[in-house]
Amino acid sequence: MSTTWDVDPAPSGAGGRALTNRGVRTRTALLEAAEAVFAEHGYHDASIVKITEAAKVAQGTFYLYFESKQQVFDELVRDLNRRVRHAMRERSDQGSTRAERERLGFRGYFEFVAEHPALYRIIRQAEIVAPDILREHYERISIGYVEGLRTAMAAGEIGEADPEVVSWILMAIGEMVGARWVLWGESDTVPDDVFDQVMGFVERGLATRGDA
Amino acid sequence: MSTTWDVDPAPSGAGGRALTNRGVRTRTALLEAAEAVFAEHGYHDASIVKITEAAKVAQGTFYLYFESKQQVFDELVRDLNRRVRHAMRERSDQGSTRAERERLGFRGYFEFVAEHPALYRIIRQAEIVAPDILREHYERISIGYVEGLRTAMAAGEIGEADPEVVSWILMAIGEMVGARWVLWGESDTVPDDVFDQVMGFVERGLATRGDA
């Protein structure tokens, strides 16, 4: 079920040129440094100097691997998207019932946020800095959701509803709760009682009219 | 029930000094210009030059009324917060049943977004540029919600649940749906079928277990 954009592209240099092993290492170092720096300072206050310093390479080296500051950012957002989706899918696959998979998926998402607060902030900046890629990001997560929702509806496990709308609602909840209780909160994860409240709301929202 | 931060503060100059009538006019012009410029270019690409040009004053004049670029931005976000809450409350007050008020509140929010897409973008930038004020923004909206939810729960109109968690869920849904169907969408408002789907989910989520 994996689509083309799930595939991790082979790393290449700024002109699309192939890389030696050494080149791959440097590129990775730069990408990781960029991730950290963007997260800490935000897109605009992240500078190439800071990134190259963090990667321990000279300024010019940056441009051997990326065409511009914007380009690394874009790549980072796409990369993050792949990783979030992977994390969620991996977790939810372990559940045996539909509801359990739902819970595990959310848990997986919150854990991901807790582990990569850096990346979370990057996504949020994309609204201004790379709007197209942000939409792509949401679309992709949405598509994954829609699939599962359709199956569950067909099986009568959840009520009939427009799966696309529902998918955006679920994303919304995940993102906001993640921000409020993981990023801004004091604890490292969404507290159990809050999590239960959230899942309660979601389950009722998804339920066939008349049960829940 | 209005709290202190609901009150529109009397405008003052950069040093907190009182303003003449002329001063008030200039300040207002600058604030409006800033709003437009921040919305169009984003925080970082908005420059003082652009703002003062739009306000038709000299560059130096800016600093007679604001201490820094950051400060105008903060003020703008706070101002926007007041306006959104006002718009929502005004609308929902016109409903007679709880569910109707809920619907009207959401409608009000989406209309506000449609009319002020500019301001919506400003809020989103605040995540990076003025995180404290952004949290303040959400908290205030949350508090308004919580009030209403508590009353409704007491009246048995909706199910028992942690009203704070629910309030954040409602905000999440409003914001994401607003972005997806109003800002990025082709239409000027959330299409009726989508709106119904959203409200359906919300009503089920809020419902007492066993009804809906």
Added chain:
Amino acid sequence: MSTTWDVDPAPSGAGGRALTNRGVRTRTALLEAAEAVFAEHGYHDASIVKITEAAKVAQGTFYLYFESKQQVFDELVRDLNRRVRHAMRERSDQGSTRAERERLGFRGYFEFVAEHPALYRIIRQAEIVAPDILREHYERISIGYVEGLRTAMAAGEIGEADPEVVSWILMAIGEMVGARWVLWGESDTVPDDVFDQVMGFVERGLATRGDA
């Protein structure tokens, strides 16, 4: 007979904005500094830092008055063009016979080169850096020549010939002799014997067939 491009344009800032007295002074300082720096280092090795240092202003100040390095250069070339033509015309106007005016014009040109070797080098660079403006430069000088040549032909003082072609020949000679004997030469001016040789060639070249 002065044309529009002979008129010295009122100095203005980068955005075309009007200048205060102080502004005019700074602009002039920058222009003079640019002239010196371009001449000494050539277009590419002339840097804004060097120019602003020479003008004793901060780097940013440069951009209050000029939009780019290229723009100052263009302006400088145009300015120089005005000055060369003025110098030549002024000198040649003092002559009483046609041949004398010819000699005085050349003398004026060589003197100008001797006094402004800086500007001479700037012109030469224009070939690469601002080719359109360079052609403009030659065209304007040519036009001035053509006028005088036509009159002289009508009066039978020189032979019939295409005045435009002749004008380019005269420019060519002036420029090359100026480079060879003034700029690269040891003396500060074209030695008398060389000058006489040059004028001899020119006079014969201009002469009506059969005399000289």
Added chain:
Amino acid sequence: MSTTWDVDPAPSGAGGRALTNRGVRTRTALLEAAEAVFAEHGYHDASIVKITEAAKVAQGTFYLYFESKQQVFDELVRDLNRRVRHAMRERSDQGSTRAERERLGFRGYFEFVAEHPALYRIIRQAEIVAPDILREHYERISIGYVEGLRTAMAAGEIGEADPEVVSWILMAIGEMVGARWVLWGESDTVPDDVFDQVMGFVERGLATRGDA
């Protein structure tokens, strides 16, 4: 009559080391690439990357054959000088009378310019980039002229005059007319009427007083 600097020097590597066949091929490729790149972009905007890309070798390879960017440029100018002189001489040798040789020489020069506009631009840049070599360039052409002029004077074919001065005048005319009518002009060569005008001026200029 050929002098030492007419001899095409055996190609060698950066340290003056001898080259294998393969080395010679690489070096030639670089030189040709450099010619094209300098001509298209000008000295400063020509980069080693562009040159090595055009030559299809790696960046580092450049420095196996040349010590610096400047050095290739110098070599290119010298090479060009050889070729222009060769082209002119070859053409003028075909004439039977002195005047005919004169015409053919000019024609040859203009044709060369038309065929190698690229190289023409390189020469012009040398004024700033490699002034000494530019003077060398003119000197060499001048010397060739002087020879011929002296012979013609001795034979009474042209008037007595300082042959050096005359040679610079002739170069001046060739260069300017070439620029004006070949490079900037619409046609591929100097139009016949212009050419006749030019040669008329030159012949009169060279003539013994009293004839022409």
Added chain:
DNA sequence: AATGAATGAGAGTTCATTCAT
């Protein structure tokens, strides 16, 4: 109250050259 000239640090980016393989 208002102007606009001036500042200067810092941004992203380029490029001739060197070095390790």
Added chain:
DNA sequence: TATGAATGAACTCTCATTCAT
């Protein structure tokens, strides 16, 4: 002989802020 990664200084240009009038 050839590669291509790495360097780092230098470049042009922007902009929030201050200052003199």
